[in-house]
Amino acid sequence: MKFREKVYVFFTALTVLIVVGLLFYIIFDIVRNGIGVISWEFISQPPREGMTKGGIFPALYGTLLRTLLMLIFVVPIGVFTAVYLNEYGSGKRFSKWIRLAINNLASIPSIVFGLFGLGFFVLFLRFGAGLLSASLTVGLLTLPLVVVSTEEALRAVPNSYREAGFALGATKWQVIRLIVLPQALPGILTGAILSVGRGMGEVAPILFTGVAYYLPYLPSSIFDQFMDLGYHIYIMTTQSFDVELTRPIQYGSTLVLLALTFSLNIVAILIRSKMRKRRLG
Amino acid sequence: MELKERVAYIVISLLASVAIIGVVLIFVFIAKEALPVFFNPEIKKEVNLRTFFLTRDWQPIGLEPKYSFLPLIVGTIKVTIIALIVALPLSLGSAIFTAEFAPKRLREIIKPVIELFSAIPSVVLGFFALMTIASWVQNIFHATSRLNAVTAGFALAFAVIPITYTICEDALNTVPRELKEASIALGATRWQTTVRVVLPSASGGIFAGIMLGLARAMGETMIVLMVSGNAAQITLSFLDSVRTIPATIAAEMGEVAFGSTHYVVLFFLGLILFSITFVINYIASILLERTQKRLRGER
Numbered sequence: 027m028k029f030r031e032k033v034y035v036f037f038t039a040l041t042v043l044i045v046v047g048l049l050f051y052i053i054f055d056i057v058r059n060g061i062g063v064i065s066w067e068f069i070s071q072p073p074r075e076g077m078t079k080g081g082i083f084p085a086l087y088g089t090l091l092r093t094l095l096m097l098i099f100v101v102p103i104g105v106f107t108a109v110y111l112n113e114y115g116s117g118k119r120f121s122k123w124i125r126l127a128i129n130n131l132a133s134i135p136s137i138v139f140g141l142f143g144l145g146f147f148v149l150f151l152r153f154g155a156g157l158l159s160a161s162l163t164v165g166l167l168t169l170p171l172v173v174v175s176t177e178e179a180l181r182a183v184p185n186s187y188r189e190a191g192f193a194l195g196a197t198k199w200q201v202i203r204l205i206v207l208p209q210a211l212p213g214i215l216t217g218a219i220l221s222v223g224r225g226m227g228e229v230a231p232i233l234f235t236g237v238a239y240y241l242p243y244l245p246s247s248i249f250d251q252f253m254d255l256g257y258h259i260y261i262m263t264t265q266s267f268d269v270e271l272t273r274p275i276q277y278g279s280t281l282v283l284l285a286l287t288f289s290l291n292i293v294a295i296l297i298r299s300k301m302r303k304r305r306l307g
Numbered sequence: 308m309e310l311k312e313r314v315a316y317i318v319i320s321l322l323a324s325v326a327i328i329g330v331v332l333i334f335v336f337i338a339k340e341a342l343p344v345f346f347n348p349e350i351k352k353e354v355n356l357r358t359f360f361l362t363r364d365w366q367p368i369g370l371e372p373k374y375s376f377l378p379l380i381v382g383t384i385k386v387t388i389i390a391l392i393v394a395l396p397l398s399l400g401s402a403i404f405t406a407e408f409a410p411k412r413l414r415e416i417i418k419p420v421i422e423l424f425s426a427i428p429s430v431v432l433g434f435f436a437l438m439t440i441a442s443w444v445q446n447i448f449h450a451t452s453r454l455n456a457v458t459a460g461f462a463l464a465f466a467v468i469p470i471t472y473t474i475c476e477d478a479l480n481t482v483p484r485e486l487k488e489a490s491i492a493l494g495a496t497r498w499q500t501t502v503r504v505v506l507p508s509a510s511g512g513i514f515a516g517i518m519l520g521l522a523r524a525m526g527e528t529m530i531v532l533m534v535s536g537n538a539a540q541i542t543l544s545f546l547d548s549v550r551t552i553p554a555t556i557a558a559e560m561g562e563v564a565f566g567s568t569h570y571v572v573l574f575f576l577g578l579i580l581f582s583i584t585f586v587i588n589y590i591a592s593i594l595l596e597r598t599q600k601r602l603r604g605e606r
Contacts, residue, residue: 031498041400110323127326133588135526145336199315227428230528291426
């Protein structure tokens with residue numbers, strides 16, 4: 027290779043270094059400033075003294091609760107959408123529409139989901155602003171992750187397995203239920219984990235659908251308002267009356283949220299790469 | 308038995324239609340809240356397309372509310388331009404290196420690591436930008452406000468990079484080996500092959516990646532809400548504070564009365580945002596499909 031071309035290639039390698047370096051720097055910066063704040067108290071106690079002291083428990087609790095509730099909707103819908111696409115509908119026009127819709131959902135700005143959640147779940151269906159409305163809104167946003175991940179897993183199930191099932195006299199639904207879905211389980215799991223990782227960190231869709239600035243009690247029904255970790259970071263950094271004073275809480279909350287979403291994503295990557303390796307033998 | 312099969316099929320089809328119903332409902336319900344802009348006589352007295360596009364001020368609160376979209380559009384364009392200027396060279400360069408020059412082992416590490424960027428919630432990126440990037444920008448440009456279009460655009464780039472990178476890398480990867488081998492056999496170097504053969508054949512996919520990155524930058528909410536300064540003004544300088552369309556919706560929707568002019572106008576902004584990303588996404592998906600078909604030789 028000519029010298030000039032080596033320089034060009036070097037520059038592309040440099041861009042990789044910059045991107046990866048920035049990623050690690052962000053993580054390093056948050057960990058460095060946040061790690062000192064983390065303690066059992068911080069995780070398990072509610073905020074105190076006008077939210078300038080104490081922990082983040084209600085926010086963490088709200089985030090976990092709304093994400094679990096989201097899973098209940100998004101996993102069955104996402105999995106069976108993928109089942110339809112891969113097992114029933116290949117080549118059908120309906121499938122094409124579904125794919126277009128999934129693609130679209132993946133690219134609609136999250137604040138638009140927030141508006142929709144307000145207009146549809148909160149006002150039209152009268153669920154009010156609370157856990158249910160917020161979970162449904164975020165669920166719609168993460169639906170594509172579950173569909174794509176499950177579909178990839180379904181596609182990887184060899185056709186000979188299905189044919190073996192049919193040859194033994196199994197019906198289509200039996201083949202799907204007893205052979206295809208169990209085989210695709212790691213892919214389904216990956217999709218669920220990814221959707222949790224994504225849904226947890228989303229703030230824009232819950233702004234008008236149920237999140238609260240501060241609540242002295244924990245939500246006890248799915249229609250109750252809730253506190254949220256991501257939203258907590260946002261209000262503590264921009265609306266707290268003494269932004270400097272609450273800096274440690276901000277870094278601590280950010281570290282907790284980042285640790286949650288990151289570890290979930292890494293688990294998903296590991297499951298996926300194990301799946302691929304097994305497939306390749 | 309027959310019945311069970313039918314029920315399974317119907318239930319699965321119904322669940323599968325949720326995505327379609329969802330998209331349609333999103334459109335219908337945002338339009339439903341936005342359309343009083345054109346049809347409600349009370350609201351029509353206050354705002355119309357002329358107010359939106361031919362006046363200069365966005366001051367929805369006050370005795371005489373002003374609802375011009377222009378400062379918001381200018382703000383959105385500014386941060387998007389900065390985001391793309393920062394993100395495109397980095398994501399394209401990385402995609403080229405990963406797909407064409409990295410050894411296989413390295414490639415298998417780089418790709419998931421860069422894609423981990425998308426695992427950072429935007430509120431975390433916003434916080435990091437507020438604490439760190441704003442200071443970097445301040446040290447370099449000495450702007451009057453720490454929070455301005457450059458800071459916001461720089462932070463947005465972090466949200467754009469994983470999208471553009473992944474799509475471009477995939478596009479480069481679908482270029483058939485025979486094309487590259489033919490080029491090398493003719494005496495071209497690997498760099499020449501990359502620039503003259505691989506990039507042009509993957510251009511549709513790369514363009515799609517850029518467009519989806521653009522859509523992401525335009526629609527991102529939390530990052531800009533936290534670091535753009537949120538001042539709705541029309542200026543030329545990128546070092547002034549700006550206010551974008553999504554940040555405006557996020558900041559103001561919580562405090563408006565249902566059905567008021569302000570409420571309807573915010574939904575109208577949402578409708579515009581939705582329509583723009585819908586069109587961008589549609590074009591990108593057509594481009595991607597075409598490129599893939601061509602590369603598989605199905606034209």
